Amino acid sequence: DADVTQTPRNRITKTGKRIMLECSQTKGHDRMYWYRQDPGLGLRLIYYSFDVKDINKGEISDGYSVSRQAQAKFSLSLESAIPNQTALYFCATSPNWRDQSYNEQFFGPGTRLTVL
């Protein structure tokens, strides 16, 4: 079973709709991240969370919000979707800095979102 899962894997929606993308992990990591990737570009950080009580904005947080419901769950919401939010979205996790593998981030399979 995958350690980091994302739902849905694909979603098509219309402009103005509210969308929630969900991420779950079984790795027991404290830190979770949301990235978006546009065609031909690298990943850009949207939000990140160091633990359940901690939420931080990344490079491109405008138009997005997040919720850290539990250590294992981190959701990304688009309150009113617009076409330029069409992208591939990735969730990632990492252990805290005391863990020997803290250097690594572990990515989910991605959610392909299309906003018409």
Place this chain on the structure above:
Amino acid sequence: DAKTTQPPSMDCAEGRAANLPCNHSTISGNEYVYWYRQIHSQGPQYIIHGLKNNETNEMASLIITEDRKSSTLILPHATLRDTAVYYCIVRARPLAETSGSRLTFGEGTQLTVNP
């Protein structure tokens, strides 16, 4: 975090070594070099990281120049499954619980392994 420069694309024959360069001339003393790869539309995968010494693991080797301004990722025997975009990332080590551990991805190098 220091900026990195990578060639946009490279080709390699199956079974041969793939050498992927990365320039990070503005790297500072506390910054590590990380390599990730992304197979088409999948989530990125960690490969290796290093500070100043050369590193090797089961996936690859990382060679960092003495002045640390550039590095090379080596896949010793490339296979078709190594076709992916390879990202070189420079990032400071998180020194405390509250420090960021974010990764800044550039555009990477598209490596194509040919049969």
